[in-house]
Amino acid sequence: MNFTALKSKSFLAPSLLFGLYLAVMLSLLGTGDRKYDPLWRVLTQWDGQHYLSIAATGYEAFPCPDNPAWVCGNVGWFPLLPMAARAVDLILSPIGLDMRWSLLITSFIAFYLALLLLYRLVAARFDHAVALTSLGALLLFPTSFYFLTAFPYAVYLLLAVSVFYFLDRERYWACALPAGLLAVTYPSGIVITLPILWTLIARWRSLANRQRLALASGVAAAGVALILYALYYWIRFDDFFLYVHFQSKPYYAHEAAFPLIPIFDAVMNLSGAHPIRVILIFTAALLALFYTRKVPVSWQIYLWAVLLFTPSAGTTDSYYRHIVVAFPLAVMIGLSVKSPRRRWLLPAYAVASLILLWTIYLSQYKAGSLM
Numbered sequence: 001m002n003f004t005a006l007k008s009k010s011f012l013a014p015s016l017l018f019g020l021y022l023a024v025m026l027s028l029l030g031t032g033d034r035k036y037d038p039l040w041r042v043l044t045q046w047d048g049q050h051y052l053s054i055a056a057t058g059y060e061a062f063p064c065p066d067n068p069a070w071v072c073g074n075v076g077w078f079p080l081l082p083m084a085a086r087a088v089d090l091i092l093s094p095i096g097l098d099m100r101w102s103l104l105i106t107s108f109i110a111f112y113l114a115l116l117l118l119y120r121l122v123a124a125r126f127d128h129a130v131a132l133t134s135l136g137a138l139l140l141f142p143t144s145f146y147f148l149t150a151f152p153y154a155v156y157l158l159l160a161v162s163v164f165y166f167l168d169r170e171r172y173w174a175c176a177l178p179a180g181l182l183a184v185t186y187p188s189g190i191v192i193t194l195p196i197l198w199t200l201i202a203r204w205r206s207l208a209n210r211q212r213l214a215l216a217s218g219v220a221a222a223g224v225a226l227i228l229y230a231l232y233y234w235i236r237f238d239d240f241f242l243y244v245h246f247q248s249k250p251y252y253a254h255e256a257a258f259p260l261i262p263i264f265d266a267v268m269n270l271s272g273a274h275p276i277r278v279i280l281i282f283t284a285a286l287l288a289l290f291y292t293r294k295v296p297v298s299w300q301i302y303l304w305a306v307l308l309f310t311p312s313a314g315t316t317d318s319y320y321r322h323i324v325v326a327f328p329l330a331v332m333i334g335l336s337v338k339s340p341r342r343r344w345l346l347p348a349y350a351v352a353s354l355i356l357l358w359t360i361y362l363s364q365y366k367a368g369s370l371m
Contacts, residue, residue, distance in 0.1 A: 048150030134334030180221030
């Protein structure tokens with residue numbers, strides 16, 4: 001990359017934002033009252049422990065001690081983040097960093113790359129002011145710190161933005177790889193097939209046959225990736241549907257539902273400052289205040305699919321972290337910088353987000369009470 005490119009807004013702006021965000025957030029997470037002392041352990045809680053075990057020693061499955069009919073182990077978590085961490089570990093282990101930091105640094109790198117790509121995507125579609133404000137809105141979201149944890153959200157964001165980047169540039173064959181990888185990154189990653197399918201249907205008449213085939217391959221790649229994942233379980237554990245069997249335990253409470261019903265139940269029945277209730281109300285308020293049709297339809301399809309994926313499975317558990325990858329919401333907020341009527345809402349959003357971060361999400365995460 002030449003010196004001119006290094007000075008460009010599309011490199012410097014997201015780089016500076018990421019550097020500042022990383023320094024501030026790691027300082028906040030690593031100080032004050034917290035359940036765990038080392039910073040790596042603060043960033044590797046709950047499911048993060050399972051991702052770490054997969055990266056370090058691989059998958060394991062065994063009958064649950066309290067009910068041998070159930071499957072226990074770490075086979076209920078998707079493989080891409082651990083696989084990426086193993087690749088990073090090949091570089092970091094010789095300098096004395098073990099898998100605990102390789103997993104986290106994988107998230108850091110993926111998040112940085114996602115911000116670079118998202119800035120370029122939004123700036124090309126709108127302009128630099130909207131791109132910069134969108135990144136600020138994404139970073140200010142009260143639970144954005146999950147991008148820095150041993151969870152796959154940073155990798156998820158990078159892959160999702162990559163798909164939209166290729167769609168916008170009509171590089172349709174390139175969509176297949178990130179779409180396939182996203183399908184084995186996190187359960188909701190499968191929703192990336194919807195904007196690809198929408199592009200195929202909406203542009204069908206104007207597309208050449210090879211372009212139609214390219215878009216269809218992007219949809220098929222997600223299915224192929226999931227089949228390969230299941231085949232691995234079949235070869236290793238003699239159970240093609242092992243992931244489904246693991247997730248079928250009653251306490252996961254996964255069942256198809258009309259998404260507004262779990263959302264309504266959570267808002268009405270959870271306590272006043274419950275993290276799930278608060279984020280549901282906060283997100284609904286953001287949609288009401290910032291929604292705009294200027295965001296492309298394919299982006300909106302992805303947005304609503306992410307926001308409704310968990311409730312469609314009959315639950316709102318961990319909703320506060322599941323939706324951090326819904327970047328079109330941040331773009332809608334970013335677009336308000338161009339609206340004289342909505343621009344005044346930006347400081348209000350920033351203040352409200354910081355208050356929620358400080359009073360609810362950061363403190364409860366550090367206390368180990370946010371799953």
